[in-house]
Amino acid sequence: MSPTEAKYAEQVNVLDFVETDKKGKQHIWCWVTDIPLNEETIEPVMKGGRCRWHIENQTFNTLKNQGYDLEHNYGHGEKHLATNLAYLTMLAFLVDQIQELCCPQFQEALRTRSKGVRIALWKWIQGYFLHWLIKTWEGLFYTVTHGIEEKRVIPFDTS
DSSP states (O other): OOOOHHSSSSOOOEEEEEEEOTTEEEEEEEEEEEOOOSTTHHHHHHHHHHHHHHHHHHHHHHHHHSOOOOOOOGOOOOOTTTHHHHHHHHHHHHHHHHHHOOOOOOHHHHHHHTTTTTHHHHHHHHHHHEEEEOOHHHHHHHHHOOOOOSTTEEEEEOO
């Protein structure tokens, strides 16, 4: 690396952390950060890195095992198809998370109709989408929660 290149190179710090579990097995963690490391910052950086790893691990576990069917092979393929499928899966997960945080009707449907099992809720929604014309999200979630007796969801016009 030339002196000019070195002048513009990003300066980073590396933190290695060895954790020994109750069974005596060692787990090694490593983080790269631009945060200066010293006695005051080492523990917060380590805890933040562990929390971030835990959140990422939970997210990928959800995407793989709870109805989104994200698989490792989404990273492979020709002409970016697999990448686009992974992006669409992530987008669906994002919409799902936003609805769970912000939409009371979604929260009620998830809680009452599917007993908190997300894949069960999506199967209910898919069933309504296949057989009914959905005019509003509120109508969809009301119907999922309370049934079809309301006129907020109407059958497809097959003529």
